[in-house]
Amino acid sequence: MTAPGLSRREFLALSAGGGAALWLSVALPERAAAGGGAALEPNAWLRIDEKGAVTIFLAKAEMGQGVYTAMPLLVAEELEADWRAIQVVQADAHPRFGTMVTGGSSSVRRSFGPLREAGAAARELLVAAAARRWGVPAASCRAAQGAVLHPDTGRRLGYGALVADAAKLPVPAAPALKDPKDWKLLGRRVARLDTPAKTHGRAVFGLDVRVPGMRHAVVARPPVMGGKVVRFDGSKALRVRGVERVVQVPSGVAVVAASTWAAIQGREALDVTFDPGPNGKLDQAAIARILAEAPLLPTPARAEGDVEKALASAARRLEATYELPLLAHATMEPMSCTAHVTRGAVEIWAPTQAPSWAVEPVARALGIAPAKVTLHTTFLGGGFGRRAMPDFVLEAVQVSKAVGGPVQVTWTREDDMRHDFYRPPGRNELRAGLDAAGRLVAWHHRVRTPSARRQIFGGPPPGPGERPDVAEGAADVPYAAGAILVDCAAPELGVPLGFWRSVYSSQNAFPEECFIDEVAAAAGKDPLEFRLALMAPGSRLRAALALAAEKAGWGTPPPAGRARGLACHSSFGSHVAEVAEVSLEKGRLRVHRVTCAVDCGLVVTPDAVEAQIEGAVVYGLSAALRGEITVKDGAVVQGNFDDYEPLRMDEMPAVEVHLVPSAEPPGGVGEPGVPPIAPAVANALFALTGKRHRRLPLRDLG
Amino acid sequence: MARRTLVVNGARHDVDVPPETPLLWVLRDTLGLTGTKFGCGQALCGACTVHLDGEPVRSCQTAVEAAVGKRVTTIEGLAGKEDHPLQAAWAAEEVPQCGYCQSGQLMAAAALLARTPRQTDADIDRAMAGILCRCGTYNRIRRAIKRAAGVTP
Numbered sequence: 001m002t003a004p005g006l007s008r009r010e011f012l013a014l015s016a017g018g019g020a021a022l023w024l025s026v027a028l029p030e031r032a033a034a035g036g037g038a039a040l041e042p043n044a045w046l047r048i049d050e051k052g053a054v055t056i057f058l059a060k061a062e063m064g065q066g067v068y069t070a071m072p073l074l075v076a077e078e079l080e081a082d083w084r085a086i087q088v089v090q091a092d093a094h095p096r097f098g099t100m101v102t103g104g105s106s107s108v109r110r111s112f113g114p115l116r117e118a119g120a121a122a123r124e125l126l127v128a129a130a131a132r133r134w135g136v137p138a139a140s141c142r143a144a145q146g147a148v149l150h151p152d153t154g155r156r157l158g159y160g161a162l163v164a165d166a167a168k169l170p171v172p173a174a175p176a177l178k179d180p181k182d183w184k185l186l187g188r189r190v191a192r193l194d195t196p197a198k199t200h201g202r203a204v205f206g207l208d209v210r211v212p213g214m215r216h217a218v219v220a221r222p223p224v225m226g227g228k229v230v231r232f233d234g235s236k237a238l239r240v241r242g243v244e245r246v247v248q249v250p251s252g253v254a255v256v257a258a259s260t261w262a263a264i265q266g267r268e269a270l271d272v273t274f275d276p277g278p279n280g281k282l283d284q285a286a287i288a289r290i291l292a293e294a295p296l297l298p299t300p301a302r303a304e305g306d307v308e309k310a311l312a313s314a315a316r317r318l319e320a321t322y323e324l325p326l327l328a329h330a331t332m333e334p335m336s337c338t339a340h341v342t343r344g345a346v347e348i349w350a351p352t353q354a355p356s357w358a359v360e361p362v363a364r365a366l367g368i369a370p371a372k373v374t375l376h377t378t379f380l381g382g383g384f385g386r387r388a389m390p391d392f393v394l395e396a397v398q399v400s401k402a403v404g405g406p407v408q409v410t411w412t413r414e415d416d417m418r419h420d421f422y423r424p425p426g427r428n429e430l431r432a433g434l435d436a437a438g439r440l441v442a443w444h445h446r447v448r449t450p451s452a453r454r455q456i457f458g459g460p461p462p463g464p465g466e467r468p469d470v471a472e473g474a475a476d477v478p479y480a481a482g483a484i485l486v487d488c489a490a491p492e493l494g495v496p497l498g499f500w501r502s503v504y505s506s507q508n509a510f511p512e513e514c515f516i517d518e519v520a521a522a523a524g525k526d527p528l529e530f531r532l533a534l535m536a537p538g539s540r541l542r543a544a545l546a547l548a549a550e551k552a553g554w555g556t557p558p559p560a561g562r563a564r565g566l567a568c569h570s571s572f573g574s575h576v577a578e579v580a581e582v583s584l585e586k587g588r589l590r591v592h593r594v595t596c597a598v599d600c601g602l603v604v605t606p607d608a609v610e611a612q613i614e615g616a617v618v619y620g621l622s623a624a625l626r627g628e629i630t631v632k633d634g635a636v637v638q639g640n641f642d643d644y645e646p647l648r649m650d651e652m653p654a655v656e657v658h659l660v661p662s663a664e665p666p667g668g669v670g671e672p673g674v675p676p677i678a679p680a681v682a683n684a685l686f687a688l689t690g691k692r693h694r695r696l697p698l699r700d701l702g
Numbered sequence: 703m704a705r706r707t708l709v710v711n712g713a714r715h716d717v718d719v720p721p722e723t724p725l726l727w728v729l730r731d732t733l734g735l736t737g738t739k740f741g742c743g744q745a746l747c748g749a750c751t752v753h754l755d756g757e758p759v760r761s762c763q764t765a766v767e768a769a770v771g772k773r774v775t776t777i778e779g780l781a782g783k784e785d786h787p788l789q790a791a792w793a794a795e796e797v798p799q800c801g802y803c804q805s806g807q808l809m810a811a812a813a814l815l816a817r818t819p820r821q822t823d824a825d826i827d828r829a830m831a832g833i834l835c836r837c838g839t840y841n842r843i844r845r846a847i848k849r850a851a852g853v854t855p
Binding site: 199616 | 831
């Protein structure tokens with residue numbers, strides 16, 4: 001493939017790792033067509049050259065969710081391009097793409113309109129150019145497979161022959177979009193474009209970037225958030241073969257070497273003393289106290305009716321406290337970034353979800369204009385929200401600045417696990433009231449958890465009418481009750497916090513969906529029937545719940561020694577229900593089967609949706625069964641996959657995904673599969689044992 | 703410090719590194735074979751799995767010295783003239799998501815397939831439980847192994 005605008009140095013850098021490096025071609029071609037040939041570039045998303053070659057620019061980060069295929073499909077469907085002739089180029093950070101952040105399960109949702117319109121606009125231009133050439137009405141022409149046809153006369157012109165004329169026409173502002181029933185690519189099973197590179201070891205992840213002259217570095221960071229380097233002595237580190245420099249950077253002390261291994265050995269030998277700062281005494285007991293004692297935010301996230309009065313007059317009252325731990329993201333590829341600071345500019349190769357959030361801090365730190373920051377996004381070895389944070393990008397820039405050359409900073413697994421932006425810990429206090437007939441008359445969910453958003457972005461606490469982030473997934477409890485109160489306490493915490501796949505929905509669905517199960521049991525009702533009766537008729541979540549239950553065989557006896565539990569939750573514009581089938585053998589909880597029903601609106605890439613739900617189930621299950629980060633003396637205890645061990649293949653349940661046919665606009669799919677799994681499993685455990693477990697992970701089950 | 707000769711994917715390389723250096727870093731940083739991945743450095747995740755004389759090993763815990771005189775095969779050398787049957791099966795089942803663990807998954811599965819052409823689920827569990835995937839591709843990996851082996855899922 002050709003890569004116009006690619007400088008020789010960039011070409012070398014990315015081709016060093018193998019042939020497929022050019023999949024990740026880096027530089028954005030300049031608008032004036034490179035090489036002098038005519039080209040059609042009606043918008044930021046695509047370029048068609050004189051030979052008819054179609055290049056689609058990917059402004060999202062591929063971290064497993066399939067945007068590398070889904071985004072080009074959106075353009076190609078409307079462009080009527082020949083799918084086999086499409087080239088995908090990962091776009092560098094640039095304002096022309098708007099805010100470049102991949103997160104919030106938003107890629108297909110937010111790109112569904114704009115990217116189809118981008119393709120449709122180009123198609124209309126090409127059709128108009130052909131119609132003029134032939135002197136026929138545009139309406140008598142049609143586009144297919146990279147060409148414009150005039151069926152009445154059998155004439156045909158490839159897109160390449162039309163780009164010069166089409167480029168002179170005004171770009172249509174509101175091009176016509178196809179009816180979904182006419183889709184040829186969307187909604188079908190199209191092979192993922194990144195699979196061959198990933199099965200041959202050719203995909204270039206952050207750690208695979210190779211820049212000529214590049215050095216390898218690791219950084220010794222203070223173990224406690226807010227800690228500082230007091231003093232260091234690099235002399236022993238410098239005696240390790242291959243170690244070249246030991247330099248202080250804002251985040252710690254960097255050991256720079258000829259190889260990653262030498263850098264790691266050098267850091268082992270480094271003599272460094274840290275001051276833990278104000279958080280040096282933080283531990284599990286302190287965190288529990290902070291959560292329990294935090295004052296409520298002045299305004300509830302939701303208040304309907306008088307909960308206290310409803311509770312006072314209820315025939316039966318229940319209350320329970322649910323607790324959730326801190327969690328690490330633990331992407332398979334630890335954090336890394338490669339940077340080369342030069343005079344007045346910087347070039348960065350980063351496995352980042354959020355180029356737009358990295359460029360500004362980097363420009364500020366170097367005192368240069370954002371336009372002088374060139375940022376190439378690589379493939380991401382998992383993201384899950386961790387890679388939205390710019391810390392690892394900024395740090396590599398600081399190390400490169402300190403040594404004056406290109407540097408790749410590698411995080412070891414321990415670095416990654418102990419310097420994450422963690423899923424916040426949560427304490428949830430719930431109360432409910434039932435009347436004499438077993439109807440739900442009061443629901444109170446008190447969310448106690450720090451606000452990641454405020455820790456990251458700052459700003460005042462949410463005012464009246466503003467829903468705090470910590471209430472996400474709790475405020476929209478889908479069950480009708482006489483009175484509903486959802487209020488929050490959001491204390492500050494001396495642990496770095498961030499966005500963890502499905503964010504607060506991952507925390508709030510667990511107490512909500514377990515507690516409604518408790519209430520159903522207290523009312524003597526079946527958990528499915530009790531929920532369905534409280535959900536709005538015709539609601540999408542209700543339909544998903546009914547479908548999951550049906551497919552799981554709810555109401556039929558499970559295999560001997562097993563029990564089922566269910567849960568449902570709406571998040572990121574999609575509605576997911578899951579039924580878990582579990583057993584308990586010698587205190588070991590085993591999940592055998594998970595049946596999922598998903599309403600995510602119109603489905604653009606069905607196989608990727610199924611894969612994301614399967615993945616979300618495993619991600620949530622790893623957390624539910626074993627995931628826990630603990631803090632001692634202000635530092636994270638866990639360091640590797642022995643004490644923070646994700647689910648392994650021999651523990652993997654069968655996962656079935658059933659998609660609810662829908663004509664609604666697309667919903668998100670990366671995250672909404674996570675929230676229901678922990679409560680579904682905990683509810684199944686209750687069905688099996690009659691005992692409630694209100695704390696994650698589900699351990700000590702005896 | 704003596705130079706030592708490694709045979710990787712059929713090609714000979716003279717490398718000058720300390721003998722205790724993990725094979726992983728020699729492959730990645732010295733030879734530029736970045737298909738083999740760093741995941742944990744403690745043989746806990748299997749992302750770095752390569753073959754020594756056809757046997758799967760965790761290259762992050764294998765000193766380069768131990769690879770001298772043996773045939774090292776990495777993901778870059780898994781395919782012959784045509785794709786390895788597992789690579790074709792991986793594509794047919796659309797296994798990879800982020801893809802970072804898949805080099806290790808494929809190398810572990812290839813060793814299993816060579817040793818045990820008709821595997822049971824228990825064989826697959828034993829061979830594959832050491833290779834972590836955070837994206838949740840395990841069920842597809844199992845299907846792909848069976849597809850490559852011609853075993854009915």
